[in-house]
Amino acid sequence: MKIHEYQAKRLMAERGLAVPEGRVATTPEEAVAAVGPLVEAGGSSVVVVKSQIHAGGRGKGRFVEHPDLAGVNVVTDGVEGGVPSAEAKVRALAETMLGSTLVTVQTGETGTPVRRLYVEQGVAIARELYLSVLLDRATGRNLMMASTEGGTEIEEVADATPEKILRETIDPAVGLADFQARRLALGLGLAGDAAKNGMQFMKALAAFAAEMDTDLVEINPLVVTEDDRVLALDGKMGFDDNALFRHPGVAELRDEAEEDPAEREAGAYGLSFIKLDGSIGCLVNGAGLAMATMDTIKQVGGEPANFLDVGGGATTENVTAAFKIITRDPNVKGIFVNIFGGIMKCDVIAEGVVEAVRQVGLDVPLVVRLEGTNVELGKRIIDASDLDVVSADDMKDGAQKIVEATR
Ligand code: GDP
Ligand code: MN
Numbered sequence: 001m002k003i004h005e006y007q008a009k010r011l012m013a014e015r016g017l018a019v020p021e022g023r024v025a026t027t028p029e030e031a032v033a034a035v036g037p038l039v040e041a042g043g044s045s046v047v048v049v050k051s052q053i054h055a056g057g058r059g060k061g062r063f064v065e066h067p068d069l070a071g072v073n074v075v076t077d078g079v080e081g082g083v084p085s086a087e088a089k090v091r092a093l094a095e096t097m098l099g100s101t102l103v104t105v106q107t108g109e110t111g112t113p114v115r116r117l118y119v120e121q122g123v124a125i126a127r128e129l130y131l132s133v134l135l136d137r138a139t140g141r142n143l144m145m146a147s148t149e150g151g152t153e154i155e156e157v158a159d160a161t162p163e164k165i166l167r168e169t170i171d172p173a174v175g176l177a178d179f180q181a182r183r184l185a186l187g188l189g190l191a192g193d194a195a196k197n198g199m200q201f202m203k204a205l206a207a208f209a210a211e212m213d214t215d216l217v218e219i220n221p222l223v224v225t226e227d228d229r230v231l232a233l234d235g236k237m238g239f240d241d242n243a244l245f246r247h248p249g250v251a252e253l254r255d256e257a258e259e260d261p262a263e264r265e266a267g268a269y270g271l272s273f274i275k276l277d278g279s280i281g282c283l284v285n286g287a288g289l290a291m292a293t294m295d296t297i298k299q300v301g302g303e304p305a306n307f308l309d310v311g312g313g314a315t316t317e318n319v320t321a322a323f324k325i326i327t328r329d330p331n332v333k334g335i336f337v338n339i340f341g342g343i344m345k346c347d348v349i350a351e352g353v354v355e356a357v358r359q360v361g362l363d364v365p366l367v368v369r370l371e372g373t374n375v376e377l378g379k380r381i382i383d384a385s386d387l388d389v390v391s392a393d394d395m396k397d398g399a400q401k402i403v404e405a406t407r
Helices: 004-016 026-043 086-097 155-162 178-187 192-214 240-248 262-268 285-299 316-328 346-361 375-384 393-405
Strands: 022-023 047-051 072-075 102-104 119-122 125-136 143-149 165-169 214-225 230-232 236-239 273-276 280-284 308-311 334-343 366-373 389-391
Touching: 004 022, 022 026, 026 047, 026 086, 026 119, 026 125, 047 192, 047 236, 072 086, 072 192, 086 119, 119 214, 125 155, 125 192, 143 155, 143 192, 143 236, 155 165, 155 230, 165 178, 178 192, 178 230, 192 214, 192 273, 192 334, 236 240, 262 273, 262 316, 280 285, 280 316, 280 393, 285 393, 316 334, 316 346, 334 346, 334 375, 334 393, 346 366, 346 375, 366 375, 366 393, 389 393
Parallel strands: 280 308, 280 334, 334 366, 366 389
Antiparallel strands: 022 119, 047 072, 047 119, 125 143, 125 214, 143 165, 214 230, 214 236, 273 308
């Protein structure tokens, strides 16, 4: 589960991680009301107005309705173009940004509507760094990554200058050790108070990630100010869904409006569904078989459009819902139903598929491979319908047939 920047910063501040002060606003009035106190507390008349959406890349993102306006805007005081104070500028920005749709490299072309803003103290930035903690599945431990290339997408740094990414694996029993923090600080070129503050931040962030069961905490940029303070200017966080029961306060921060509607609907029907970028929709039972199916599709030259596990206890209604979710994705050019009936019965799957097609139609090729409990009954149901189905003998055969059919 992901949360918004302002929520992430509140959690960090509660645990002693330095962040600029800020206030969340859902109306222009709230945004304007935030300016005075922030300016007073910060001693600077610069504030930053930031769109709150789960996707990153907001600084370089642009609004559909206002192609010249970025998702993050720095506001300075004084008279500019006849607009007098920071408050008037914040009002104008908030009126324009709220309700408009922001497109970034992470939102996809359609963008995401901005429903909340974060008005934050401006910071005199000396350097922008990158710092993150992510769960490294290879070691089963948290990994801290740092780079001097803050403000740039880390994927770009990894492609162009991989040597600029520093890594330290965190021993869960020890946390980030002093020597590791020192090594990172040195690698980032931090000295004096900046190094001291940087190391303290790193150690606190490692502890935060462990305590909060995050799978990713990304601070980009982590800034060094002109007076050697180190603070998080941005904060992206993802939490392990399976550990959320340990953090009810975090679970409450869920913003369903930001989540993929297909994934949300799938959740409501008890389906495990993850949308992917490929063109072959998969309807499978069991997480292991679903992964094997995706691997096999890739092996024969295709790309899966989703991971979908209908589970063991699915009913015709669940299967119908699953099939509808798959067909609604415009990227889907073909569907592969791959079922090994154990607890799940092949006839239930067959009825679900037939029912879904009756309701929503089918305009892409469909390959079905059924095996296991009630397989003959399942096949008879499919045959008796006048569905245009290609049947497959096994998983590989099915993957080849669907990839072939979508070429
Ligand atoms: P992202 O583009 O979604 O990652 O949003 P960020 O929160 O990282 O903001 C984008 C950029 O805005 C940052 O990399 C900074 O360069 C800039 N920015 C954010 N806050 C401030 C600030 O207080 N002062 C200044 N000068 N720039 C800021
Ligand atoms: Mn950022």
